[in-house]
Structures are given as C-alpha cells and as structure tokens.
Amino acid sequence: MKQDRATIHDIAKKLNTTASTVSRALNNHPRISEATKKQVLKMAKKLNYQPNHIASALRSGRSRLIGVVLPTINRNFFSSVIRGIEEIANNLDYKVIITQSYEDYEKEVQTVEALLNARVDGIIASIGKNTENFDHFKKVLKKGIPLVLFDRISNELEVSQVVIDDHLGAYQTADHLIKQGCKRIVHFTSSQKINIYKERKRGYEDALKEHGLPVDPELVVLSNMQLEDGRQAMLQIIEKGIPFDGVFSASDYAAMGAMQVLKEKGFKIPSQVKIAGFGDEPFTSFTEPSITTVDQKSIPMGRITAETFFELLKSDPKQSVPQRTILKPELIIRDSSKKTK
Amino acid sequence: MKQDRATIHDIAKKLNTTASTVSRALNNHPRISEATKKQVLKMAKKLNYQPNHIASALRSGRSRLIGVVLPTINRNFFSSVIRGIEEIANNLDYKVIITQSYEDYEKEVQTVEALLNARVDGIIASIGKNTENFDHFKKVLKKGIPLVLFDRISNELEVSQVVIDDHLGAYQTADHLIKQGCKRIVHFTSSQKINIYKERKRGYEDALKEHGLPVDPELVVLSNMQLEDGRQAMLQIIEKGIPFDGVFSASDYAAMGAMQVLKEKGFKIPSQVKIAGFGDEPFTSFTEPSITTVDQKSIPMGRITAETFFELLKSDPKQSVPQRTILKPELIIRDSSKKTK
DNA sequence: CTAACTTGTGCAATCGATTGCGCAATATAA
DNA sequence: TTATATTGCGCAATCGATTGCACAAGTTAG
Known part of the structure; x- marks a missing residue:
C-alpha cells in the first residue's frame, strides 16, 4: 500500500x-x-x-517558480519586500526562489542566468548599486519572460516597476525640517546614478527652492551611507566649520552616524540641529531622540510587486504595456526634528 | 539562427x-x-x-532546489540565516526556495507539503512557536529526504540540527550581570515548550545558583516578548513593588520595552538597573544606553546549516547519523550593564 | 593467438504530466 | 428524420535530459 x-x-x-x-x-x-x-x-x-510539479513544468513550460534577485536579503527593507512577495505568491501556489547579488554586477548577471536555467516563470529584481549595463535584463524581456523591478530601477529598461515616490518623500521631509526652523540642511546621499538617491536629492533641493532657501553644494555629501560614512561625513562638515542646523540623510544608518557624532560633539538635538533619515529602519524609533524618517512601505511594495508580476504573467506577453506603480511614502515625524522654540 | x-x-x-x-x-x-x-x-x-534543469530534475530526481521554512523572513535573525544559507547553496549551484509559516501550525504543515510537491531535494526549517506535532517533519524523514533544523528545534525528532548554545549564552549573560553587582534579576521569557527559551531560562537559573543567589519565580515573566510585552511586563513588576536591580530578557525587543519603561519611570540605567537582551538586533547598539546582548551568530548559523544539509545530501540516506552542531554564542557587553560603583 | 577487459558510443526506455487531434455517443436544430 | 453541434474521453506525441544495457573496437593478459 x-x-x-x-x-x-x-x-x-x-x-x-x-x-x-x-x-x-x-x-x-x-x-x-x-x-x-x-x-x-x-x-x-x-x-x-x-x-509532480516538475513533470508538469517540463511539459507545460510553467514551473510555478518566481526568481527574486536582490542585493542582499539581510537588510530590513529587502526582507520586508520579500515577505510581501512571498505572501502573495504563496496564495497563488507559486514558490519564490531568492538570490543575492551582493551589489556585484557579475554576480547579478550570473544569477539572472541561473534563474532562467531553472526555468522560473518570471523574475522580480532590485538592481545592484554597481550595475550600469542592463543587457541581462533586456535578455529576459526579449525572451518574453515577465520581469518586474522594484525600488532600484533603471529608466533604460521598458519594464514594469514598483517604486515609492522618493522625490515626494524627500520633499516632505525637507519641507518639514524647514518648517521646524531649519535654514541650512546637510544632505547625505549616494551615487547619483542610482534612481532613488537622485530622486531624494531632487526632492530635498526642490523643498529648499520652494521656501526660497539657497541650495548649497557644500552641504551635500556623497558616500555609501553606512553608519561609519554618516559619522565621517558629519565630522568633516563640523571640522570644516560649515554652518548647518539640520541633517537630512537619504539613509537611516548615516543619519544615526551623524547623530552619534553630533551628540559626542555636544550638539543638542533637536534644539540646535534637527535630523531626519529615510527608510524607517526599526532602530529609528528606539534611539534617543527617536529619528524622524520616511516609511518606504516595504511590505506593501512587496505585495504590489508580486501582484504586478502576476498580472504580467496572465497577460499576453506581446501586447502588455509595462506597469509603473508609484507608492506614496509616509513621513514619520519623531523627536529628532521637533520644533523647540 | x-x-x-x-x-x-x-x-x-x-x-x-x-x-x-x-x-x-x-x-x-x-x-x-x-x-x-x-x-x-x-x-x-x-x-x-x-x-534545462526541469528536464534534468524530472529524469534524475534531483531538482537542485532546497526548501527553507521559517516563521517569517523579515526578522533580522532569520534573514541573516537565509543569507548564510543562500551563500553556500549558490556556490553549489542550488537554488533556495523560501516560505513562511507565520508561526502558524497549519501553514507550516501545508508549506512542507508544498515543498515536497515541488520536489525539493531537501528541507531546512526553523519550527514555528505553535507547533507541537511534528508529523509533517517525520514524514519528510521517512521519505528519506534530507532535513536540517536550525535554532527552533525539537527533541522529538531524530534529525540534524544547528543551534547556538542558548544555555551558555544565557548563563554568561546572567553571570555577567551578577558580577556587575546585580542580585535580583528579572527574566523575560516565552513558552517553555520552545527549546531556546527553556534553555535560556535554565542558563539564567544556573548562573544564579552558581553564585548562591535565590531563584525567585516572581522575577520571571512569560510573554511573547515583543516591545509592548516587555513594557507591560516591566510595568507590572514595578507596580507590584517587586524589588529588582537587573533585567535579562530572552529577546532584545522586550529588553528595549523594559528599558523604555524604566527610563520613563526615572530609573537610572545602568546605575540603578542593569539590562541585557538576547539576539544582537541591530538597534541594540544604537540605543541610549546601548544594550548588552548575545550575538546569535546568525550568518554563520546559516552557513553551517547549509553545509550540514549538503553533507546529508551526499551521504547515504539510510545510514547517516543526525549531525547536531552547537555554536558558541558571544556575549556583547555594552553600556546598559556597566558597573557603576 | 585467443580470452578477457576496457573504452567509447548508441539505443531506447523513462521520469510524470499535458495536450492536439480524433472519434463515438448524445443532444439540438431544422 | 437527417444534418450539425456538443460532450466526454482515449491515443499518442511531447517536454529535455538521464541512464541501464548492448556492442564494436581497441588493449592487455596469459
């Protein structure tokens, strides 16, 4: 039996x-x-x-597998997005294969290749920092295999994508800092080849202009925006004697670094300097003071990415138009930017 | 062409x-x-x-897919473990399918079933909190399909597993608190059906005994150990007027909750009360004061879990003995437990 | 020099499900 | 009642790679 x-x-x-x-x-x-x-x-x-899904896959050409490519999985934002993706995929009886590119271009290319060999039904990806050539993704599209990008996208690709409105998030944050009294806001950003950082910087600048404040390049610092980068950047600004009364970092980690340095140097936050980050990393609510930041809506982003993916999968590959979804971010105001008359 | x-x-x-x-x-x-x-x-x-991996899988019976089952992916510990697993698997040209049980027993069973249908070559899992019946895993073993458990394990199963020495981690932490001068240490824990919490509690108790301190059940609070649980637990202890001078929480989140309440109530940390958590969540180094905690070695745990898995895969399913690996945790001493004479 | 191996390939079945085509039986239309 | 549709199901090919078995040619042993 x-x-x-x-x-x-x-x-x-x-x-x-x-x-x-x-x-x-x-x-x-x-x-x-x-x-x-x-x-x-x-x-x-x-x-x-x-x-036997394998047998079914072979004959039907549908494996019920989705490949997900991202820089690294152990970062809150990415793991939350995956959570959202897996949630939706699971409901539809699809399995999610995850792979990491470690921000390495070669690895990203290999990984996409490997997923194609595994005959995934489609790919969801967030592009690595160092990727400037998109042939591997173009190849996916040419094969008519569904592809959806999220967060880190490229305008070079005619492809469905899900992002948050980084410009809006940054604009609102800078606007908020200004309304709290800031006049000279330092901005931490990263390579302007990456869409999200470019947009955030634009949002920051637009808010300044809107309020008639000068856009001073001295106040903008480029780095990788890890904790240590934030520390270094802050130290430099202070040592150079550049006057400032606010810090808006495009990354929560760098914001944290800045806050550490400021506190060490005896600055009072938020009375002397106000701080805001971006990303709503869990730690931002636990620091002292808690850090104002922008919620990137990572789990919804994952869900919507998956939903976009499945619509693409259902539709005729020949005539479907790329869907571009832009989610509204949410400014989370905390103590680090409180007005102190 | x-x-x-x-x-x-x-x-x-x-x-x-x-x-x-x-x-x-x-x-x-x-x-x-x-x-x-x-x-x-x-x-x-x-x-x-x-x-075509699918065709190969069908004929050869080897899909080069590994199924990973865990409660939820968007928690630092789990996503770090996956990072480690994927790293190793990728090197060997295996793909990792991830699924979430959401700590739900039914979901966990379904998920394991679904992975078997996808004909994964084996399964790596961390058991959900509410799982008390292990037939689904026994079934996997009976089919001769490699299975490796990590962190949340069960002694009911004759299966390979990778854990950290929770007892040791807790013992060292409690020992440290005592050496810093604590005499009455509150302990936050969770269901004692879960191996890790049982072990941590045992470690805590053993350290007390070792130092000739009484083990007072009044000081032990059971909960889910989220932030809010930690807050509530701490409030209760305070309101009941139970004397204490230290808090050792089996979860960093609950430790954080406790710290918030203590600060709100005007307790000085670490001079009046010393605090330690468990898990080395990223936020513990950013709080004020920074929180002493235990590094669970999540990425190495992932790597070793994967290595154990692949050895199992190579070996003869009939005669292989379950491998049990116990990793050494690392006590990370921070400001929340500093001695203040 | 013959028996016994070893090497290098081909044949054909197989993994388990899907699917285009054909056909009989029944239903509907005129 | 006859022509046309519809319904329900079987046949057999197919997806692409793997693998046990057979066998010819070349090698080695005795």
Whole structure:
C-alpha cells in the first residue's frame, strides 16, 4: 500500500480510464463530466496523490517558480519586500526562489542566468548599486519572460516597476525640517546614478527652492551611507566649520552616524540641529531622540510587486504595456526634528 | 539562427552523435573521450546551450532546489540565516526556495507539503512557536529526504540540527550581570515548550545558583516578548513593588520595552538597573544606553546549516547519523550593564 | 593467438504530466 | 428524420535530459 508516490497513471488504472482524463479532471477541464471529476478527485485523495510539479513544468513550460534577485536579503527593507512577495505568491501556489547579488554586477548577471536555467516563470529584481549595463535584463524581456523591478530601477529598461515616490518623500521631509526652523540642511546621499538617491536629492533641493532657501553644494555629501560614512561625513562638515542646523540623510544608518557624532560633539538635538533619515529602519524609533524618517512601505511594495508580476504573467506577453506603480511614502515625524522654540 | 533554446539534441545533431553522448560529455562522464568532450563543450558554447534543469530534475530526481521554512523572513535573525544559507547553496549551484509559516501550525504543515510537491531535494526549517506535532517533519524523514533544523528545534525528532548554545549564552549573560553587582534579576521569557527559551531560562537559573543567589519565580515573566510585552511586563513588576536591580530578557525587543519603561519611570540605567537582551538586533547598539546582548551568530548559523544539509545530501540516506552542531554564542557587553560603583 | 577487459558510443526506455487531434455517443436544430 | 453541434474521453506525441544495457573496437593478459 505504501508505494509512496501515486501518479496520474495509478489513478487512471484504478478507475479504468487514462492519464489524459485524470489530468484533465484534476485541472478541472470543461470537457470532463462532473461525475468523472468527482471520481478522480476521490481516488486521488484515497491514493494520497500529490502532483509532480516538475513533470508538469517540463511539459507545460510553467514551473510555478518566481526568481527574486536582490542585493542582499539581510537588510530590513529587502526582507520586508520579500515577505510581501512571498505572501502573495504563496496564495497563488507559486514558490519564490531568492538570490543575492551582493551589489556585484557579475554576480547579478550570473544569477539572472541561473534563474532562467531553472526555468522560473518570471523574475522580480532590485538592481545592484554597481550595475550600469542592463543587457541581462533586456535578455529576459526579449525572451518574453515577465520581469518586474522594484525600488532600484533603471529608466533604460521598458519594464514594469514598483517604486515609492522618493522625490515626494524627500520633499516632505525637507519641507518639514524647514518648517521646524531649519535654514541650512546637510544632505547625505549616494551615487547619483542610482534612481532613488537622485530622486531624494531632487526632492530635498526642490523643498529648499520652494521656501526660497539657497541650495548649497557644500552641504551635500556623497558616500555609501553606512553608519561609519554618516559619522565621517558629519565630522568633516563640523571640522570644516560649515554652518548647518539640520541633517537630512537619504539613509537611516548615516543619519544615526551623524547623530552619534553630533551628540559626542555636544550638539543638542533637536534644539540646535534637527535630523531626519529615510527608510524607517526599526532602530529609528528606539534611539534617543527617536529619528524622524520616511516609511518606504516595504511590505506593501512587496505585495504590489508580486501582484504586478502576476498580472504580467496572465497577460499576453506581446501586447502588455509595462506597469509603473508609484507608492506614496509616509513621513514619520519623531523627536529628532521637533520644533523647540 | 536564433531558435532561442538549444537542447542536447541540437548539439548532437550538429556533431553527428546522439543526445546520450552529449549528456555524458556535459556531465563529464569518465567513459567519454576527451576529444568528444571538447567538441561537445565547444558546440554547446557556440549554440549558447543552457541546460534545462526541469528536464534534468524530472529524469534524475534531483531538482537542485532546497526548501527553507521559517516563521517569517523579515526578522533580522532569520534573514541573516537565509543569507548564510543562500551563500553556500549558490556556490553549489542550488537554488533556495523560501516560505513562511507565520508561526502558524497549519501553514507550516501545508508549506512542507508544498515543498515536497515541488520536489525539493531537501528541507531546512526553523519550527514555528505553535507547533507541537511534528508529523509533517517525520514524514519528510521517512521519505528519506534530507532535513536540517536550525535554532527552533525539537527533541522529538531524530534529525540534524544547528543551534547556538542558548544555555551558555544565557548563563554568561546572567553571570555577567551578577558580577556587575546585580542580585535580583528579572527574566523575560516565552513558552517553555520552545527549546531556546527553556534553555535560556535554565542558563539564567544556573548562573544564579552558581553564585548562591535565590531563584525567585516572581522575577520571571512569560510573554511573547515583543516591545509592548516587555513594557507591560516591566510595568507590572514595578507596580507590584517587586524589588529588582537587573533585567535579562530572552529577546532584545522586550529588553528595549523594559528599558523604555524604566527610563520613563526615572530609573537610572545602568546605575540603578542593569539590562541585557538576547539576539544582537541591530538597534541594540544604537540605543541610549546601548544594550548588552548575545550575538546569535546568525550568518554563520546559516552557513553551517547549509553545509550540514549538503553533507546529508551526499551521504547515504539510510545510514547517516543526525549531525547536531552547537555554536558558541558571544556575549556583547555594552553600556546598559556597566558597573557603576 | 585467443580470452578477457576496457573504452567509447548508441539505443531506447523513462521520469510524470499535458495536450492536439480524433472519434463515438448524445443532444439540438431544422 | 437527417444534418450539425456538443460532450466526454482515449491515443499518442511531447517536454529535455538521464541512464541501464548492448556492442564494436581497441588493449592487455596469459
């Protein structure tokens, strides 16, 4: 009784019918009678039949696998997005394969290649920092394989994508700092080749202009925006004696670094200097003072990315137009930017 | 020329040989001559041949897929473990499918079932909080499919597993607090059905005994140990007027909650009360004061889990003995437990 | 020089499900 | 009642690679 794996043939044999009929019955094919379907289902249950997805994938060309490519998984933002993706995919009985590019171009290319070989039904990706050539993604598109990008995107690609409105998030944050009294706001950013940082910087500048404040390049510092980068950047500004009364960092980690240095140097936050970050990293609510930041809506972003993906999957690959979704970020005001008259 | 997907048959045709030979040549079979191998490789490159893993999986029974089951991916510990797992798996050209159980028993069972249907070559899992029946894992073992558990394990299962020495981590932490002068240490823990919390509590108690201090059940609070739970627990202790001079929480989040309440109530940390958590969440180094905690070695844990998995995969399923690896945790001493004479 | 291996390849079955086509039986239309 | 549709199901090919077995040619042993 225990021949572990029943196949559709086993079911067919027991029912004196053929595998074709069983297959169609299980897939709820309209040309199979209700009676037959019922029988098949019953026998399938009795034999504890479990479909072999591999066999199905080979013949049908649909593997029910999605490949996800991202820089690294152990960062709050990315793991939250994956959470959202997996949630939706799981409901539709799709499996999610995750791979990491470690911000390495070669690795990203290899990884995409490997996913194609695994015959995933489509790919969801967030582009690595150092990727400037997009042929590997173009290849995916050319093959007619669904591709959706999120957060880190490229305008070079005609592809569906989901991002937050980085410009708006940054604009609102800078606007908020200004309204709290800041006149000279330091901005930490990173390579302007990366869409999100370019947009955030633009948002910052637009807010300044809107309020008639000068846009001073001296106040803008480029780095990788890790904790240490934020510290160094802040130190430099202070040592150079550049006057400032606010810090808006495009990354929470760099904001934290800046805050540490400021506190060490005896600046009072928020009375002397106000601080805001970006990303709503969990730690921002636990610091002292807690850090004003922008919620990137990572879990919804994952869900919407997955939904976009599945719509693409359903649609005719030839005539579908890339969907571009822009989510609204949310400014989270905390103590680091409180007005102190 | 661009018939996108070349198969081994295409290669065979061009070379006037058969698919068998091509297959063997590509797999470096010893019975194929070097000359033939060279030719095949060359033609494969020329045709831009990409193996179809699905077809290979169907015939060979090896899918090169690993299923990973965990409560939720967007928690630092778990995403770090996955990072480690994916690193190793990727090197060996295996793909990692991740699934989340959301600490839900039914979901966990379904998920394991689904992974089996996807014909993964094996499963790596961390058991959900509410799982008390392990039949789904026993089934995996019975089928001879490699299974490795990490962190949240069960003694009911004869299975390979990778954990940290929770007892040691907790013992060292409690020992440290005592040496810093604590005499009455509150302990936050969770369901004692979960191995890690049981072990941590044991470590805490053993340290007390070792130093001749009483083990007072009044000082032990059970909860889910999220931020809010930590707050509530701390409030209760304070309101009940139970005397204490230290807090050792089996979770960093609850430690944070406790710290917030203590500060709100005017307690001085660490001079009046010393605090320690467990897990080395990123935020613990950013709080004020920074929180003493235990590094769970999540990325190495992921790597070792994967390595254990692949050894299991190589070995004869019938005669392999479960491997149990216990990693040494590392106590990270920060300001929240500094001695203040 | 013959028996016994070793080497190098080909044949054909196989993994398990899907699916285009064909056909009989039944239903509907005219 | 006859012509046309519709319904329900089986046949057999197919997806692309793997692999046990057979066998010819070349090697080695005795």
